[in-house]
Amino acid sequence: MSQSKNPGSELPLQQQEEVVIRFAGDSGDGMQITGNQFTHTSALLGNDLATFPDFPAEIRAPAGTRPGVSGFQVRFGSADIHTPGDQPDVLVAMNPAALVVNIRDLKTGGLVVVNTGQFGDSDLKKAALTTSPLKDGTLAGFRVIEIDINKRVTEALKGTTLSSKEVQRCKNFYTLGLMYWLYSRPLDTTMKWLDEKFAKRPELAEANKLAMQAGFNAGDIQELFQGRYEVQRCDDLPKGTYRNIMGNEAISIGLVVGAKLADLQIFLGSYPITPASGILEQLSTYKNHGVITFQAEDEIAAICSALGSSYAGCLGITSTSGPGMALKGEGMGLAVSIELPLVIVDIQRGGPSTGLPTKTEQADLLQAIFGRNSEAPIPVLAASSPADCFDVAIEAVRIATQYMTPVILLSDGYIANGAEPWRLPKLEDLKPFPKPFLKSVPEGGFLPYARDAYLARPWAKPGTPGLEHRVGGLEKAHLTGNINYEPENHEFMVRMRQNKVMGIRETIPTPNVFGDSTGEILIVGWGSTKGAITSAVEKLHAKGKKVSSLHLTHVWPLPKGLDKIFGCFRSILVPEMNLGQMARVLRSEYPEQNIISYPKVQGLPFRTSELVSKVESLLAK
């Protein structure tokens, strides 16, 4: 601990295996920063963790209202963690709206820390409340700690040069300090972060530090709590070096590493869209790695510029979310036709149309697999967690270059903004897979649409003498690539492109089954449901249920061997955040299997308890 005195030393210290805290306040209260700082400190203490930020699409919805509530849930523990937790143990509510919106999720008997400084009549009115939840029985059954944080921060920052508005902006750090005290966390990581963040305004760094220290000290002096807690480091995690990572960050790093392994320069063409913009922002900081980022005028120009760069010998990448995917459809078809590498990253969000921009969903699956005119097969991959994004991004680059094809990489809002510890790969385990350009005319002449063992065509980039050739979206003759409208040639080329993509099955692994290889129910998941499914299977195993799970990274084409695996279970349960899109695909691919869809379309991830109940109800039948 970095504190000068030893606050809280007289209070009993209880060990807890894991805790779920939800910070909730107004969009302007800095709850995301608070949550991220708590997460970061916990990560460095060696806890396993998972986070779930949940915020409105509006940058600042009307202050104090229910739509303006921003939340950040973090679960940290000394044992292996797969999800951010179903229900918080602790709710920090900065105003009445944050309290009423979130209280229904809190565990019975859970702890509520309420900022009473924001509970005046006008505050209640903004939250559409006629009575104060502090007095009307709303909080019955919970342990409630009332603190006037507005007042405490004002007192703590007396004597600083800050305006009263700026003083109130430090409330979140007071709260953070209090939580650091309660869970015995050091302040130094956040202190350091504040110094860096406010390097140009040191008075703000100082004020926030003072507020945080005051919150920390309050835990001890104010006798608010009966005890403090400690959550030991997690030693269940596989040995290695770890760092805390968010999904979009991991995708960005994975793409750059993938390009380096393929010995290619990245060109990212992208247009800002929630929740994918972070990838454009992150990649734009990698200029010293030779990464070119181009903020295009629209989604269409984003994919087309990336495809142009691939023609010129770069690894073209474009990143977007659902509505942008819809706009990129024609560009994807062109990429299929000219057979060049391209990675299309889709961070799925709630839809249709603008939908729920900041909430999560998995409803772009069919769009990704089938959403283009004519026969335009594209392989589709899905990341299952923030750290997994790194590996899947590299796999996307591998497939794109090895097969000369566009590849779609699916993530979602839950993964993009969620964080978890990432076990850093050993550098020697990252095997290069360079894609050589054609350097000169091969023996027998240059045929732009000749095929290798993977049915991939050669990559001849402009600037290479003797390989001048034309590509385009018109149907082309086998081998020569010349425009060709003959019926037999068209069907031949349609099948060639299809066979090439389906042939990817030969270089992808059959997924492992988690649990026994035979049983009653096999839960088949894809994408961000992995954590909840794994937790549910662990709970069901503890109850002696014959349930296993299997998670798909390669969602199109599907890996080989699934039919055999599926055949060893009575039914296949497919939970997904859409109306059953993967279940539909699996039914069409494996019509003999008993496939049960379990949809959830609320802009929220599955809870472990929901999956456990679903399986138990199926087993009871």
Place this chain on the structure above:
Amino acid sequence: MAEAQAPLTKKDFKSDQEVRWCPGCGDYAILNSVQGIMASLGIPRHQICFVSGIGCSSRFPYYMNTYGFHSIHGRAPAIATGIKTANPELSVWMVTGDGDGLSIGGNHMAHILRRNVDLKILLFNNEIYGLTKGQYSPTSPVGLKTKSTPMGSVDRPLDPLAFALGCGATFVARTIDSHLKHMEKTLLAAAHHKGTAFVEIYQNCVIFNDSCFEGFAEKTVRDDQTIDLRPGEPMVFGKTLEKGIKIVGWEPKVVPAAEADVWKSDTHSPGPAFVMSQLHLDPGMPRPIGIVRDVEAPVFEAAVHEQLRAAKAKRGAGSIKDLIYTGETWTV
């Protein structure tokens, strides 16, 4: 296959593909001119890339024995920006039409012009949709009867030069398919411009909009009905170059040649260029062709690569280890 050491000829730029435009189409003359000037530029064929969208004009890359990319409708500017930014060494030429470049691809056209990517844009304007068989285009005049406007078009047309000037284009010119010498001169000037060069080419569609430019482009009237804007030279026109243009206040006036103003295409403000590009809208005034604007400005892809260079110089060329083992880590 090494490039021949001898200078390239027009023939070297003809591809082995059969040219499939309608007999009499203005595109043939343009193709011929472009192949001709290519030979004179001294750039090896493998360093040249032609990019197009969709439409009659956009078949152009197939007929050039260079690298080529026939893309999708309207998107050539985006594809070309990706190509040129990925490899600034290439000489990139974009071929588009009035529908491709100004209607479905108008957004991309605006942005490539403002960015000043160093490539050459040839916009074939025939004031009609040809490949879809004769619907009106964004440059068709009000009243034009086409398959989709049986009672005449009610859309007011867009002026490509005004559009380009409004987007901040650094080189804006116009030429005519039937005026071969002028076309070659204009294309050469575009080729030598550093930055985006926008050239509108009036191109006659013999099938769906034949003779639409006859009123000023036909040989017997051309000298009186057009004025060739030549930077640094007096603005004169007429059979014997006897007439000139003088700008009085904001208004261009026809004066005897000796009193004509000298044309400046590189003024700080595009104001004079805008005034002259719209000259023909005043009754009795000639239609401007030639070089309307030619200014120097920073080139997009050069700035992009300069940032990469500066970042490497400051932080060192990044490695995989730098990407992964960074920030705060802990060990289990």
